[in-house]
Amino acid sequence: MTRHLSPSITLALSVAALALSGCGDRSDPSDPSATPTATASAATGIAWRRGDVTDAFAEAQERGKPVLLYWGASWCPPCNQLKAGLFRNADFIGRTRDVVPVYLDGDTLGAQAWGERFGITGYPTLIVLRPDRSEVTRLSGTGDPVQVTAALDAVHRGSADIDTLLRRVRTTPGALSADDWALLAGYGGWYDPARKASAGAALGALADAAPDPRLQRQFLLQAQAVANEDAPPLPPERAARLRAALATVLRDPAEVRANRAALTYGAVALARAAAPQDAAARQRTGDAIVAALDPLFGDAKLVASERLASTVAAVALFRDRAGEDAPVPAALRTTVRDRAAWADRSVTDAYARQAVISTAAELLEEAGDAHGAQRLLTAELKRSHTPYYYMPALAELAEARGDRRQALDWLRRGYATAEGPASRVQWGVTYVEGLLRLSPDDRATIERATGDVIGELAGQPEGYRQRTRLRLEKLGKALAAWSVRHRGGETLARLRAAGAQRCAGQRDPQAAAACRDWLPAAGGTTV
Structure with a gap:
């Protein structure tokens, strides 16, 4: 299993339209599935508007406030971490009085179209937008809530949008205000596909320009954490700077806590970058990261998932050092079981x-x-x-x-x-992919299951958008490759015809055209 022990659980990267069973008082407005008209205060929760994004922007225009858009799903662990942690933080709740907070479940009508409109690809995502629907920033919920609330304060006081600030860092960094740096420090969009390729260079520039040494260290660690673990070695001067920053952070529990996401999910990348040629030094670095993170398990101020995640780096670093098949040492195995x-x-x-x-x-x-x-x-x-x-x-x-x-x-x-419509497509695609991998000669079941997934688009005139579109396109490529090896040409022809019927119901002409092309032409011998 590899879905959760990775940086993809950050907010840069899925809460049901109905109230969740067993989740406390259904009227609690800190629950994004609570009644959208409920009023709220810092003592009771967040006054989420649920689902109606257009109405939220209309209210933002009237009141001169930005919109805080939360896009999530009921099954998504980091979404539930937000609800258990950040959304119950009194300071964060208080700051939401300065915005129009709207919750959009990815399975609600039109949600995928909104996701496409705002370039959202992963659950959960928190975006701050102006009333004219232009983006100001994306918030990170896996770091210190102090950074997130400071970023909201910066938005309230009129700081520029994140792209403008990144341009200014390259041209006139000395002109950035304290609020500008607070917005940059709380940015959570580094893993977005549109940003990830340039994230390392951007974070490196931030580390060079930041006026506060703590911010410099934060950006240095983030720059390496977002890089691939097999990224080329850093130049010696940058590696030395990273080692110094990492050593300083690991000596300070407050900095460890503030940088816990980068240390936890970037541990392997950080250890490799800090000591690229010296295995013994790399292990010492890894051991220092593990030792610094370990006390977080006992930090009752963190939500349970963050406390347990303090063990993630230990396992990841061991696997990187010893290999995927090596037996885990008894002490580490016992720690994992106990926790x-x-x-x-x-x-x-x-x-x-x-x-x-x-x-x-x-x-x-x-x-x-x-x-x-x-x-x-x-x-x-x-x-x-x-x-x-x-x-x-x-x-x-x-x-x-x-x-x-x-x-x-x-x-x-x-x-x-x-x-939920988007979730059903996601789980249906996962099932078909499993059939292609584990039972590739069962063409009848593959055709039937794929037809069922295509059928999920029925009654969804805005359904072929964002996550649904990306997953069906990926499945189409897998089916085309399967047809070559398993004589599936006729199966693909029938599926393509069935898909064309469903795609005709898409309201947007571009979406309808893309939907019709989701399944490539058959490349294999037909039967």
Whole structure:
């Protein structure tokens, strides 16, 4: 399993339209699924407007306030981490009185079209937009809430948008104000596809220009954390600067806490960059990162998923050093088991639990306890408000132990029980991909399942957008490759015809045209 132990869980990168069962008082406006007309204060929660983005912008125009758009999904662990943590932070709640907060579930009508309009690709995303719908910034919810609230303060006081600030960093960095730097420090869009390729260079420029040494260190760590783990070695001078910054951060618990996302999910990249040619020094660096992060497990001010994530770097660094098949040392394995058991035993809040259980299961699997991971996930099916979320992970575990039938059954069950139009397409595509991989000669089932996924577009005139479009395009390429190897030409021809019928219902002509082309021409021998 590799979905959660990666930087993709940050806010740069999925909360149901209905209130979540077992998540407390349904009228609590800090719940993005609560009544959108509810009033709120810093003591009671966030007054989310739910679903009606157009209305939110109209209100923003009338009141002269920016819009805070939250795009999420009920099954998404980092979304639930937000609800368990940042959205309950009193300072953050207070700052939302200066914006028009709107919650958009990715499965609601028109949500994928809005996602495409604003360039959103991953759940969760928090964007601050002007009343004219131009973007100011994207907020990070995995760092210190102080940075996030400071960024909102900067927006309130009129700081320029993030792109303007990045241009000024290259031309007139001395002209940036304290608010400008607060907005840059709280930016959470570095992993967005449109930004990621240039993120390292941009963060390096920020590190060079920042007036505050703490900010310099933050940007240096982020620059390396967003880089691929196999990125080319840093120039010696930059590597030395990174080592010095990392050493300073690791000596200060407050800086460790503020930079915990970069240290946790960028641990391997940081250790490699700090000591590219010296394995012993690289291990010492990794050990220092692990030792600095470990106390966060006992930090009761952090939500459970962040506390458990303090163990992620230890497992990732061991795997990087010893290989994927090496047995995990007994002490580390015991730590993982004990902390996973703590999460299972002590976390009862539904939001916090959805955020932490998948990480606990993956840590168990990575530590060599696949049976423990399976047991944890299977038990969670009875507790979760979105049990289908865990079924692909159970399928991965079954596939890893060679049980193809069980793996496909979990994928089929996940698709059958998934809720919401965009989520059903996502789980359906995952099922078909599993069929192509594990049962490629079963053309009848592949055709039937793919036809069902295409059928999800029925009644969705704005459905072929953003995540749905990207997933169907990816599936189309996989089907075309499969047809070459498994004589699937006629199957693809029938699926293409079925898809053309569904795509005709798309309201936007460009979306309809793209939808008709989602499945490439067959390349294999027909039967």
